[in-house]
Amino acid sequence: MPRSSANNTIIPLLKKLSDSLGTSQAKNELRWLVEHARTTIAESNKPHHDSPKLLARLWRNQPAPSEEELELDRQRLTPVQWAWLRQAVHDRTKHHKPLQYIIGDQQFGKTNVRVRPPVLIPRWETEEWMLRLAEMIKADRPLSILDACTGTGCLALGLASELPDGVATIWNWRNENLAFNEMLLSNSVEFQRLDLQAPNTAAKLLGLKATWDYDHQQPAGSRSGCQGLGGQAIAGRGARSVGIAFIVNLAKVARQLGLDKYNPYVGKLPRLVVEIGGEHQVEPVRQAMHDQGLNSTEVWKDMAGTDRVVLGYVKP
Secondary structure: OOOOOHHHOOHHHHHHHHHHHOHHHHHHHHHHHHHHHHHHEOOOOOEOOOOOOOHHHHHOOOOOOOHHHHHHHHOOOOHHHHHHHHHHHHHHHHOOOOHHHHHOEEEEOOEEEEOOOOOOOOOHHHHHHHHHHHHHHOOOOOOEEEEEOOOOOHHHHHHHHHOOOOOEEEEEEOOOOOHHHHHHOOOOEEEEEOOOOOOOHHHHHHHHOOOOOEEEEOOEOOOOOEEEEOOOOEOOEOHHHHOHHHHHHHHHHHHHOOOOOOOOOOOOOOOEEEEOOOHHHHHHHHHHHHHOOOOEEEEEEOOOOOEEEEEEEOOO
16 A cells, blocks of 8 residues: 555544544644654664654644644654554554653653653653752752652752752662663762662761752652752652651651751751652651751642642751
């Protein structure tokens, strides 16, 4: 059957996606998939990660394309790229595979974080508070930021991309989810394997750096991470995925790192930041912070109005 036949046009793929996602979203996702196939899928049918990552960065806030525009883009594909596109639409509609897993990355701040199953896809709520936090902690002198249980590394990657070159960000992780994001490291970011629940965790962290500024932790209950400002702070996600018991342990480590001591250099910055899974986790996380010497806390809501982050401070 010639390529110009109905089955070899964009129309059947658009119909499949529209039935599953709605017309507007289907057109946008199909545009991203076509562009990804054209720029990233080589004749070997394997992605080459040197190619530019367009996706949301390129198409954000742009109107959905017409069928004619999609078809013109489709006609630029090679047979291998066209085969990949059809398989991608099948995976998206038949198996409900997330678009980010099909394409292999997700924009987060100024960087693109690689994702693959079973790594959790970075969420817009996390990106939102990361950007807000980055604005808070920009300073003349570098801060030491501990991103613990980091998952994909999206927080550390995001902060490193938003903050001045001098900011030192250490990622501590217990699994191999981060390994495929190592190429995204800059000179200000370092990987370390570390179990934050081990009894000698604080000693190992102090061996890496004598003074920490900030620490942050990912949501309790989600399989993400935790982080904070050491010597100066700790920031992170974690309550939603790992549970309150882990947050209690993290707060103890923060205290052992000296984050419970008032530091005039850090001033009004938080020392520990924990992303949570909802209002029900606010008070337990706050209590864990207070018990370990963080004498003031604050809750940030996301754009949907949901309690999203608890920040712990040390006030004079």
